[in-house]
Amino acid sequence: MTSTDRKGDTGYNAAVERFRDDEYPMLRGSVYLDHAGTTPYSKSLMERFARDMTSNLFGNPHSASSSSQLSTSRIEDVRLRVLQFFNADPCGFDVVFVANATAGIKLVTEALRSLPSGFDYAYHQSCHTSLVGVREEARKSICLDDHQVEGWLDGKDPFEDDNDGRCRLFAYPAQSNMDGRRYPLRWADQVHRTGAVKTKRTYTLLDAAALVSSSPLDLSHAETAPDFVVLSFYKIFGFPDLGALLVRREAEDAFSSRKYFGGGTVDMVVCVKEQWHASKSQFLHERLEDGTLGVHNIIALDAALDTHQQLFGSMATVAAHTASLSERLFHGLQSLRHGNGKSVCTIYSPSPGSCSEGAGPVVAFNVHNSLGAWISLSEVEKLANLKGFHIRTGGVCNPGGISAALGLEPWEMKRNFSSGFRCGTENDIIAGKPTGVIRASLGAMSTTSDVDKFVAFIHEFYVDGQLPPKPLEPVQLRHSSGLRVHSISIYPIKSCGGFEVPNGVSWEVRPEGLAWDREWCLVHQGSGQVLSQKRYPRMSLIKPCLDFERGELRVRYTGPILADAPRESSVPLSQNPAVFQSPNSSRPRSSRVCGEEIIAQAYASPKINSFFSTALGVSCVLARFPAGGQGKSMRHAKAHLQKHQMATSTNREMMPGAFPAPPSPPDSDSEKVMERRILLSNESPILAISLASVDALNQEIKRSGGREVSPAVFRANVVISRGLSQEQRPYVEDTWTTLRIGSHGFRMLGACRRCHMVCINQETAEKSEEPFVSLSKTRRFEGKVFFGTHMCYTPSEDGMGTKDAQFPAIRVGDEIQPGWS
Numbered sequence: 001m002t003s004t005d006r007k008g009d010t011g012y013n014a015a016v017e018r019f020r021d022d023e024y025p026m027l028r029g030s031v032y033l034d035h036a037g038t039t040p041y042s043k044s045l046m047e048r049f050a051r052d053m054t055s056n057l058f059g060n061p062h063s064a065s066s067s068s069q070l071s072t073s074r075i076e077d078v079r080l081r082v083l084q085f086f087n088a089d090p091c092g093f094d095v096v097f098v099a100n101a102t103a104g105i106k107l108v109t110e111a112l113r114s115l116p117s118g119f120d121y122a123y124h125q126s127c128h129t130s131l132v133g134v135r136e137e138a139r140k141s142i143c144l145d146d147h148q149v150e151g152w153l154d155g156k157d158p159f160e161d162d163n164d165g166r167c168r169l170f171a172y173p174a175q176s177n178m179d180g181r182r183y184p185l186r187w188a189d190q191v192h193r194t195g196a197v198k199t200k201r202t203y204t205l206l207d208a209a210a211l212v213s214s215s216p217l218d219l220s221h222a223e224t225a226p227d228f229v230v231l232s233f234y235k236i237f238g239f240p241d242l243g244a245l246l247v248r249r250e251a252e253d254a255f256s257s258r259k260y261f262g263g264g265t266v267d268m269v270v271c272v273k274e275q276w277h278a279s280k281s282q283f284l285h286e287r288l289e290d291g292t293l294g295v296h297n298i299i300a301l302d303a304a305l306d307t308h309q310q311l312f313g314s315m316a317t318v319a320a321h322t323a324s325l326s327e328r329l330f331h332g333l334q335s336l337r338h339g340n341g342k343s344v345c346t347i348y349s350p351s352p353g354s355c356s357e358g359a360g361p362v363v364a365f366n367v368h369n370s371l372g373a374w375i376s377l378s379e380v381e382k383l384a385n386l387k388g389f390h391i392r393t394g395g396v397c398n399p400g401g402i403s404a405a406l407g408l409e410p411w412e413m414k415r416n417f418s419s420g421f422r423c424g425t426e427n428d429i430i431a432g433k434p435t436g437v438i439r440a441s442l443g444a445m446s447t448t449s450d451v452d453k454f455v456a457f458i459h460e461f462y463v464d465g466q467l468p469p470k471p472l473e474p475v476q477l478r479h480s481s482g483l484r485v486h487s488i489s490i491y492p493i494k495s496c497g498g499f500e501v502p503n504g505v506s507w508e509v510r511p512e513g514l515a516w517d518r519e520w521c522l523v524h525q526g527s528g529q530v531l532s533q534k535r536y537p538r539m540s541l542i543k544p545c546l547d548f549e550r551g552e553l554r555v556r557y558t559g560p561i562l563a564d565a566p567r568e569s570s571v572p573l574s575q576n577p578a579v580f581q582s583p584n585s586s587r588p589r590s591s592r593v594c595g596e597e598i599i600a601q602a603y604a605s606p607k608i609n610s611f612f613s614t615a616l617g618v619s620c621v622l623a624r625f626p627a628g629g630q631g632k633s634m635r636h637a638k639a640h641l642q643k644h645q646m647a648t649s650t651n652r653e654m655m656p657g658a659f660p661a662p663p664s665p666p667d668s669d670s671e672k673v674m675e676r677r678i679l680l681s682n683e684s685p686i687l688a689i690s691l692a693s694v695d696a697l698n699q700e701i702k703r704s705g706g707r708e709v710s711p712a713v714f715r716a717n718v719v720i721s722r723g724l725s726q727e728q729r730p731y732v733e734d735t736w737t738t739l740r741i742g743s744h745g746f747r748m749l750g751a752c753r754r755c756h757m758v759c760i761n762q763e764t765a766e767k768s769e770e771p772f773v774s775l776s777k778t779r780r781f782e783g784k785v786f787f788g789t790h791m792c793y794t795p796s797e798d799g800m801g802t803k804d805a806q807f808p809a810i811r812v813g814d815e816i817q818p819g820w821s
């Protein structure tokens with residue numbers, strides 16, 4: 001078919017429907033939607049290539065034989081055809097054949113790195129991974145979003161300090177491989193002109209790999225074009241596996257300091273007594289194409305250009321066809337609704353027509369159920385595979401684009417990495433957020449029926465047709481206890497001050513406790529002992545604050561300090577291994593917490609460590625003990641029900657005044673105590689206290705003439721409000737076996753044993769007798785003193801499949817419903 005004999009998309013589509021079985025036999029029985037990965041090659045292309053190969057003798061280029069001459073001349077012809085394909089004038093551009101787009105990027109990087117003062121690098125946030133890696137070779141690098149690029153073009157230099165005339169490279173994709181969003185070609189020209197003012201030179205690199213697979217690229221204006229354009233031909237034609245770097249002749253000086261030379265790129269080399277060589281000098285490509293070219297791949301490109309034109313006409317017709325398919329796909333997915341009216345897909349690609357540059361034929365999205373819970377990417381991919389759909393899921397080699405689309409902060413991505421997440425793992429929903437996307441992308445030989453089948457597939461398997469059974473709302477089923485969450489605190493650094501969760505903020509609950517609770521500790525430099533407030537009361541004056549926007553744990557010391565000592569310090573939340581002391585400097589050093597040997601990661605920064613050491617007056621280092629550790633980097637809960645709790649339990653079946661048989665130790669408990677993981681908290685994942693009990697204790701203290709204490713001395717995570725109902729007796733929490741907070745279930749793990757650390761005022765670090773004296777009088781059982789209750793999160797069955805269950809979280813004000821079972 002040609003573009004002239006068929007008008008409009010329907011003609012194109014019908015033509016493809018007719019020839020696809022013949023031309024693309026490998027697509028039979030499949031719906032191939034990964035053209036952004038690679039597109040299939042046509043039978044005509046392979047046959048034409050085979051004919052060419054079998055009817056000609058191609059030698060190694062650059063020699064005098066006729067077979068060699070044939071190769072040389074064919075390569076030069078194809079070089080010209082490549083330029084013509086992009087409307088580029090041979091006077092303005094040179095073509096360097098490379099293995100793929102990435103190899104083109106590396107060639108530019110290698111050249112700029114060799115410049116006497118190196119280069120600075122700015123890259124757009126939706127760059128492919130292959131462009132992100134360039135930063136490792138740059139002296140300085142920055143990642144820019146749209147807004148920052150536009151600011152640059154308006155004259156606001158994104159590199160904060162002026163460099164000493166070092167050249168710069170600005171790289172961006174013509175089209176994102178993640179969501180199909182396109183970026184303006186004019187950026188290259190504008191950056192040239194704006195960037196050139198202050199510094200020596202700003203080069204521009206356009207990654208056209210995704211764009212050119214289904215769209216024309218017009219480089220007819222060499223003056224305003226990007227200096228370097230990279231692409232991979234297999235993404236346009238399916239074959240050959242070959243790439244190109246197009247270099248604007250004006251920018252050839254960028255390669256002037258490139259050091260390496262290989263066979264084919266030099267005119268003369270002197271080796272033995274002198275070391276001298278003369279590079280080829282006429283064409284840039286002669287200097288850059290080291291070794292024997294991919295002769296046969298280049299010759300295949302000839303056939304690829306011919307057959308593509310025969311089958312599809314021009315790139316403009318391909319662009320029009322794929323755009324209309326992609327619009328159909330977008331609207332098809334967008335209009336899917338669950339029985340309850342909620343949408344099925346969250347789409348990250350721009351809606352057709354919404355952005356000025358347009359978008360490529362790519363729809364990136366995620367699926368959720370009717371309760372709003374995300375469907376695991378790997379589940380969708382597995383089912384799609386079974387049903388013959390070829391899609392791509394995950395991070396799709398676009399780290400910046402993914403984090404922007406999914407709202408993942410850098411510390412979250414690093415946390416996901418630290419907690420074992422890797423590209424392609426099954427556990428792809430972390431903390432209620434997907435870690436990647438589903439990407440469906442279209443190509444020249446895609447058809448409307450491919451699109452319709454895929455939308456029907458999502459419809460069949462992921463639309464909850466019926467109204468789902470309403471999740472149980474136990475709080476409403478039973479009569480309300482009137483209890484609520486009064487406050488939530490976490491203690492990021494063990495034994496240091498608390499961080500109160502602000503009202504209205506949902507705080508994640510994890511199996512090992514509230515998010516960020518007791519994840520850090522201070523370790524004595526000499527003994528390896530984890531510091532405790534018992535010994536160092538001033539630790540209570542170290543007040544940490546979690547700042548997610550800056551990705552930092554900010555720490556403020558409110559106690560007395562030396563004149564020149566800092567008041568504040570900040571610790572990165574991310575677990576970048578570079579911030580920790582390298583463990584192989586000696587044997588990993590173990591520390592002790594509550595008598596137990598552990599291995600935590602000590603921070604390397606002298607600034608951080610001296611902040612804490614100075615505040616407390618003891619040489620110590622900050623260390624981190626994140627979730628997911630193994631061996632000595634993991635701990636288990638020790639809390640268990642105490643005898644006095646059995647005695648007051650409502651379902652006791654014993655003689656008045658008699659104690660039940662002592663419970664067996666937790667490990668051998670018949671109801672099989674699960675091995676509950678904890679971080680650095682003393683005994684259990686979560687500690688709760690109730691205000692009713694604090695009130696009762698304060699009554700007791702006042703009766704004996706003491707001063708009331710603040711609930712803060714008990715360092716609880718959850719403080720339960722005073723109930724409304726009369727039955728809200730003090731210490732009733734001892735009898736609870738379960739708890740619901742909002743829609744989440746918790747299991748009580750036993751009362752919390754206390755020591756005299758409760759006597760430290762958490763605001764002044766002063767010690768007094770109370771409340772320990774009154775506690776010993778009223779709350780002593782079997783010689784031990786108890787106050788408050790340990791508990792842990794238990795995922796409930798009736799909440800399965802809800803958004804809540806995917807990201808369990810609690811808030812101040814949540815209703816609390818105790819249970820006795």
Ligand SMILES: *Cc1c(COP(=O)(O)O)cnc(C)c1O
Pocket residue numbers: 036100101102103128130173175176177207208209210211232235243
């Ligand atoms: C595919 C792609 C690349 C990488 O191409 P390779 O052939 O793997 O070198 C780079 N950038 C974008 C936008 C792509 O789509």
